[in-house]
Amino acid sequence: xxxxxxxxxxxxLQPQLAAFLGTIAKGFLPVxxxxxxxxxxxxxxxxxxxxxxxxxxxxxxxxxxxxxRLYGMLEVHSTSQADVRQAGAAILDALALKEADRIKPxxxxxxxxxxxxxxxxxxxxxxxxxxxxIARESLFIMEVEPAGYAAFAANEAEKAAEIxxxxxxxxxxxxxxxxxxxxxxxxxxxxxATKAIEALTGRVASSSRKD
Amino acid sequence: MAGxxxxxxxxxxxLQPQHAAFLGTVAKGFLPVxxxxxxxxxxxxxxxxxxxxxxxxxxxxxxxxxxxxxRLYGLLELHHxxxxxxxxxxxxxxxxxxxxxxxxxxxxxxxxxxxxxLDDRQTQLINRVxxxxxxxxxxxxxxxxxxxAANAALAANEAEKAARIxxxxIVAFGSLGRVxxxxxxxxxxxxxxxAENAxxxxxxxxxx
Numbered sequence: 001x002x003x004x005x006x007x008x009x010x011x012x013l014q015p016q017l018a019a020f021l022g023t024i025a026k027g028f029l030p031v032x033x034x035x036x037x038x039x040x041x042x043x044x045x046x047x048x049x050x051x052x053x054x055x056x057x058x059x060x061x062x063x064x065x066x067x068x069r070l071y072g073m074l075e076v077h078s079t080s081q082a083d084v085r086q087a088g089a090a091i092l093d094a095l096a097l098k099e100a101d102r103i104k105p106x107x108x109x110x111x112x113x114x115x116x117x118x119x120x121x122x123x124x125x126x127x128x129x130x131x132x133x134i135a136r137e138s139l140f141i142m143e144v145e146p147a148g149y150a151a152f153a154a155n156e157a158e159k160a161a162e163i164x165x166x167x168x169x170x171x172x173x174x175x176x177x178x179x180x181x182x183x184x185x186x187x188x189x190x191x192x193a194t195k196a197i198e199a200l201t202g203r204v205a206s207s208s209r210k211d
Numbered sequence: 212m213a214g215x216x217x218x219x220x221x222x223x224x225x226l227q228p229q230h231a232a233f234l235g236t237v238a239k240g241f242l243p244v245x246x247x248x249x250x251x252x253x254x255x256x257x258x259x260x261x262x263x264x265x266x267x268x269x270x271x272x273x274x275x276x277x278x279x280x281x282r283l284y285g286l287l288e289l290h291h292x293x294x295x296x297x298x299x300x301x302x303x304x305x306x307x308x309x310x311x312x313x314x315x316x317x318x319x320x321x322x323x324x325x326x327x328x329l330d331d332r333q334t335q336l337i338n339r340v341x342x343x344x345x346x347x348x349x350x351x352x353x354x355x356x357x358x359x360a361a362n363a364a365l366a367a368n369e370a371e372k373a374a375r376i377x378x379x380x381i382v383a384f385g386s387l388g389r390v391x392x393x394x395x396x397x398x399x400x401x402x403x404x405x406a407e408n409a410x411x412x413x414x415x416x417x418x419x
Contacts, residue, residue, distance in 0.1 A: 015347035022335035023345065031331035032348050118244035122235030131344045132232040132378075135245050164344070 002050075002095050005071060006040035006148025007102040008200070009088060011081060014158035016165040017151065020130045021063055021075070028061035030077040035084040036063075038170065039091060040073045040148040047072025050091050057090035058083045066171045073148060073171045104202035108174065109143040110194055112186055124166065124178065131164035133180040139166070140179040140190045144197055150175025152200070153193040160192035161185040215308040218284060219253035219361030220315040221413075222301065224294060227371035229378040230364070233343045234276055234288070241274035243290040248297040249276075251361040251383060252287045252304060260285025263304050270303035271296050279384045286361060286384040315359075317415035321387065322356040323407055325399055337379065337391065344377035346393040352379075353403045355390040357410055358418065363388030365413070366406035373405035374398040 013021070018032040030036060037060070039050055044067040051065050051074050060076040060083050078084050092098060116124075118135040125132050133139060140163070144150055150170045154177050157163060163181040179189050226234070231245040243249060250273075254260060257280045264278050264287050273296055277288040291297050305311060329337075331348040338345050346352060353376070355366055364383040367390045370376060375398045379391040392402055 015349075016345060018331075019334060019338045019345040019347050023338045029332075029335045031335065033331075118231070118246075121232060122242040122244065125232050125236045132229060132236065134228045134232055136228075 002046045002097070003042040004095070004097050004101045005042060005103050005146040006038055007088065007092070007099055008038045008148055008152045009085065010036040010038070010152060010155050013077065014155050016130065016158055017155050017168070020165050020168055023129050025063040025075070027063045027065065030061075030063050034077045034079050035081040036075060036077040037084050037088050038073065038075050038148040038151050039088070040071055040146055042071050044068060044070060044072035047074050050074050050095070053091050053094045054087040058087040060084055060087045068171050070173065071146070071171070100201060100203070102202040103146050103205045105149040105197050105200050106145050107142060107194065107197055108145060109141070110190065111141055112190055113139045113141070114183060128167035128178060130166050130168070131180065133164070133166050133178070137180045138183045138186040140177070140186045140193070142177040142193055144175045144177070145173070147172050147175035149197055149200065150177050153177050153197050154179070156196035157189040157193040161188035163189045215259050216255040217308065217310045217314045218255055218316050218359040219251060220301065220305070220312045221251040221361045221365045222297065223249040223251070223364060223368050226290065227368050229343065229371055230368050230381070233378050233381055236342050238276040238288070240276045240278065243276050247290045247292055248294040249288060249290040249364075250297050250301050251364050252301070253284055253359050253361040253384070254308070255284050257281060257283060257285035260287050263287050263308075266304050266307050267300040271300040273297055273300045281384050283386065284360075284384070288383075313414045313416070315413075315415040316418040318357050318359065318362040318410045318413055319418060320355065320357050320407060320410060322354065323403060324354050325403060326352045326354070327396060341380040341391060343379045343381070344393065346377070346379055350393045351396050351399040353390070353392040353399050353406075355403075355406055357388045358386065360385050360388035362410050362413070363390045365409050366390050367392070369409035370402040370406040374401035376402045
């Protein structure tokens with residue numbers, strides 16, 4: 001039976017997160033304002049069945065279906081929140097799971113680097129897929145487990161403040177969020193991201209990496 | 212060194228922060244930082260760019276960011292904290308190939324277009340191919356096509372000095388140079404004349 005890791009509903013994809021997904025997604029591209037659902041399970045390969053359920057039961061479009069080292073991740077979206085919620089319900093039903101069976105996210109690291117140096121921004125810019133980080137901006141970075149919740153943290157931060165979404169890693173062992181911007185905006189965004197993660201319920205799981 | 216055709220000779224007095232970040236993303240060589248001076252040289256035949264780089268790095272302490280041999284032409288980008296050092300590198304290169312800076316081809320703008328209030332769906336296509344900032348729905352998009360290609364670097368750098376735009380993409384090598392900038396209408400409307408004027412201000416010979 002599949003182990004539910006992340007189950008996160010985004011009510012409205014913010015413009016930059018939608019743009020970011022549009023950059024990295026190999027599937028159907030979302031647009032801003034759509035609702036989105038991210039489901040992460042183990043064993044990873046079972047995600048194929050999860051996608052099958054979602055696309056047959058509702059009108060949602062899959063943006064990403066990723067089988068990585070350990071886990072499997074699916075992102076679906078639709079202009080209709082109801083469709084996305086229905087897709088989530090159908091997935092849980094088929095897997096005989098409840099939303100509360102997801103893992104309660106745990107923040108492993110959350111920090112702000114102020115006034116990032118010229119030299120450091122160049123390293124970050126080579127690896128990011130979203131906005132560029134500009135020298136002397138501040139950088140907020142968060143590491144969260146399971147990975148799927150990184151998308152939720154980024155989306156809530158973008159609602160709260162005028163930040164630049166530099167990178168969001170939402171698959172793998174850990175989720176990672178990189179946000180850039182003026183210090184005043186980063187201060188607001190970091191609080192919003194942290195609160196969003198802390199507010200999510202779920203079962204408490206100690207770090208369960210198997211490698 | 213006869214037979215080397217100087218296509219572009221573009222000196223940037225001060226790499227603007229986004230342009231520096233952009234080069235930091237795409238450059239395979241030594242990464243520049245904001246505020247450094249930079250020189251873009253484009254020649255034909257392309258493979259001869261190896262010789263151009265040799266001259267620059269042996270004559271001065273400049274660091275090369277990009278050396279690209281593409282289908283037809285060769286591009287070298289080099290930079291340094293000191294403007295003087297970059298200018299010296301340029302002079303050494305020009306002397307070696309028997310050219311002056313005005314031996315370059317006078318840039319020609321082939322297209323300069325503003326698309327206002329970009330649609331959600333179009334932003335997604337652009338975001339998949341750019342290397343710089345992302346464009347978000349509702350922003351305006353400025354696109355420029357210029358030849359020779361390296362002049363795109365000057366257009367983007369001057370636009371960034373003039374207005375609070377976001378640099379999405381700069382293609383400064385190949386047959387045609389391209390610049391993609393995004394932003395609010397008010398900023399785009401300041402940025403595009405700055406980009407055009409910078410290019411029009413360059414002297415050079417008529418292109419073939």
